[in-house]
Amino acid sequence: MNYLLINGSPHKGNTWILAERIKSQILALSPQAVFDEIHLTDINLPFCTGCSLCFRKGHEYCPHHKTVRDIIDKIDLSDGVIFTTSTFNMQPAALTKNLIDHLCFMLHRPYFFTKKAVVITTTGGIGANKSAKYLAGMLRGIGFNRCGELPVTSHSWNAYKVADKTAIKCAKAAKAFDNDVSSKKMHPPTASLLIFYNLMRGMGMGCVKGTEYATKDGEHWTDPVRINRFYDAAIPVPFYKKPLGALFFLMGKLSAKFITVTYRK
Ligand SMILES: Cc1cc2nc3c(=O)[nH]c(=O)nc-3n(C[C@H](O)[C@H](O)[C@H](O)COP(=O)(O)O)c2cc1C
Missing domain, CATH: 3.40.50.360 (Flavodoxin domain)
Known part of the structure; x- marks a missing residue:
C-alpha cells in the first residue's frame, strides 16, 4: 500500500x-x-x-x-x-x-x-x-x-x-x-456525509451553464458521471440511505431557487 x-x-x-x-x-x-x-x-x-x-x-x-x-x-x-x-x-x-x-x-x-x-x-x-x-x-x-x-x-x-x-x-x-x-474496502457514506453531498449536488443546479451566475460547481454536478447519483460511483450506498440523498438533493435544489450566489463578472 x-x-x-x-x-x-x-x-x-x-x-x-x-x-x-x-x-x-x-x-x-x-x-x-x-x-x-x-x-x-x-x-x-x-x-x-x-x-x-x-x-x-x-x-x-x-x-x-x-x-x-x-x-x-x-x-x-x-x-x-x-x-x-x-x-x-x-x-x-x-x-x-x-x-x-x-x-x-x-x-x-x-x-x-x-x-x-x-x-x-x-x-x-x-x-x-x-x-x-x-x-x-x-x-x-x-x-x-x-x-x-x-x-x-x-x-x-x-x-x-x-x-x-x-x-x-x-x-x-x-x-x-x-x-x-x-x-481496500470502501465504506458507505455516513448519513451526515450523504446529506452534505446531496445538498451540494442540489445547490449546484442553481449555477449550471446558461444561468446568470454559472460556476464550475454547475458543470461538475451536471456531468453525466454523477448527475443521477446519490454519491460517488466508487462507493456503495445502501438502498435505505438513498431516499435521504434524494430528499436533501431536492432541498438543495429548492434553496438554489431562492438564493443566488453572485460574483463580480
Ligand atoms: C503558537 C503555539 C500555540 C499553542 N497553543 C496551544 C493551545 O491552544 N493549547 C495547548 O494546550 N497547547 C498549545 N501549545 C502547545 C503545543 O500544542 C504542544 O507543545 C504541541 O505538542 C506542539 O507540537 P509540535 O511540537 O509538533 O509543534 C501551543 C504552542 C505554540 C508554539
Whole structure:
C-alpha cells in the first residue's frame, strides 16, 4: 500500500514523534508499505488570496495551482494519508489551515472518495481533540472514505516522551488504519456525509451553464458521471440511505431557487 505522510506542523516536534511512530508501526505490520512525505514548511505554499477562482472557474485557475496540484497528485497516488498537525490556539497550525483553505473548493466538489486518512494532533494541555475533529471533518467533507483521529496531549514543549497509554493508543490506531487501507474496502457514506453531498449536488443546479451566475460547481454536478447519483460511483450506498440523498438533493435544489450566489463578472 502507498502511504503519504503530510506534516502540517512548522517543525519536526512532538507531533512528528508520533507520526514516525505510526509510520514504523505500519511498516512492522506491512513491510511492503511505501511511504512518501510532504512537509508543509518546505513547499512554500503562499496564503490563499481569496480570489475564489477555484470555486467559480476551477482549481487550475488558482494562482498557486502548481503547488496545490502537486499535493493533490501525491494524495491521488496514495491509498492512505497520515495528516499531522500541532495544535496552536486550540486549532490546527496555520500551515495546515492554509492547505485546507486551498482545498476548500472540494467541499463543493468532493473528490478523494477512495482515500483513507488518519489525523494526528498533539497539544500541550487542551485542544488536540478540537483540532483533530476540525481536520478530520474537512477530510471527510472533501470525500475521504474514512478518517481516524489520534489526538494526544503531550504536556511538553519539544521534550516529549510518549507515555505508555499513548503508545498503546498509537499501536491500535496504526493497526486499525493499516488493516482498513489494506482491505481496500470502501465504506458507505455516513448519513451526515450523504446529506452534505446531496445538498451540494442540489445547490449546484442553481449555477449550471446558461444561468446568470454559472460556476464550475454547475458543470461538475451536471456531468453525466454523477448527475443521477446519490454519491460517488466508487462507493456503495445502501438502498435505505438513498431516499435521504434524494430528499436533501431536492432541498438543495429548492434553496438554489431562492438564493443566488453572485460574483463580480
Ligand atoms: C503558537 C503555539 C500555540 C499553542 N497553543 C496551544 C493551545 O491552544 N493549547 C495547548 O494546550 N497547547 C498549545 N501549545 C502547545 C503545543 O500544542 C504542544 O507543545 C504541541 O505538542 C506542539 O507540537 P509540535 O511540537 O509538533 O509543534 C501551543 C504552542 C505554540 C508554539
